[in-house]
Amino acid sequence: MVPYVTAVVAAVFTIAVGMRYARSRRIALLAWAIGLAMFTVAALAGALAQSGGATESEYRLFYLFGGILNVAWLALGTVIIVSPRFTMTALVLVILLTLVSVGAVFMTPVNLQVALNTGRGFPDGSLPRILAAIGSGVGSLVLIGGALWSAWQFASKRHNGRRALSNVIIALGVIIVAVGGTVTFTGANGILEYTNLAGLAVMFAGFLLA
Structure with missing residues (x-):
């Protein structure tokens, strides 16, 4: 049940970011929308795996989009905003990571x-x-x-307290997701779906506050 809720929240988040990109044409928002779409696919793959007999394809999709690529594409959006001069370098690295990851995930045997x-x-x-x-x-x-750098930048300016707070909230959401991923990476099980949902919801709240 939780992965389905996560997939719905991620899909709504993706649409919200995509709509903002359509209005502003800011490339950072496009990168975030791609990352969130990957989050949606990963959550849906996890939900399908739990609802019936899990397949290797579902696990591979979950791992590819949820374990490797979604955060990388979200990070690309952050680089574009915080350090725009590194945009092309970051874009090339993320595309290379994407191509290598697709090959690695679908060619490596899964237990x-x-x-x-x-x-x-x-x-x-x-x-x-x-x-x-x-x-x-x-x-x-x-x-x-x-996110914390942006929060500090906004906090140092007058009348930008709300945007500073939104970035702190986004950072908190990322930390929640990262903690769940780290714990799972070390071999624990059963926590990831909850930290993904909680972290994503917190990030969405921060985005809406901005």
Whole structure:
């Protein structure tokens, strides 16, 4: 049930960001919309896996979009805003990460039983696990750092307290998602779906406040 709710929240969040992009044509919003769309696909794949007999394809989609790429694309949007001179470099890196990740996730064998029990369907040291550490780990640091930097920038200016608060809330949401991913990465199971929903909802609240 929780993954379905997460998928719905992620889909609504994606639409909200996409609509804002359609009005402003800000490339950062497009990157965020792509990342959130990936979050939606991952949540839906997780929901389908829980509702019936899980398949390797569902796990691969869940891992690709939820474990590696979604945070990386969200981080790209943050880089575009915070450090626009690095936009092209970040874009190239994220596209390369995406291409390599697709190949790695769909070519590396999956232990579906281990995936269902612990969430760690790919072997330790395998390329998908390494890419997840890069995409989600580094991406989360960029998101959190960028949001807090923006919050500090807005807080230092008059009449921007609301936008400063919105960025702090977004950073908090990213931290919640990152904690769940880190715990699951170490082998724990059963917490990720709750931290994903809670973190995503907090991020959405911060976005709406901005």
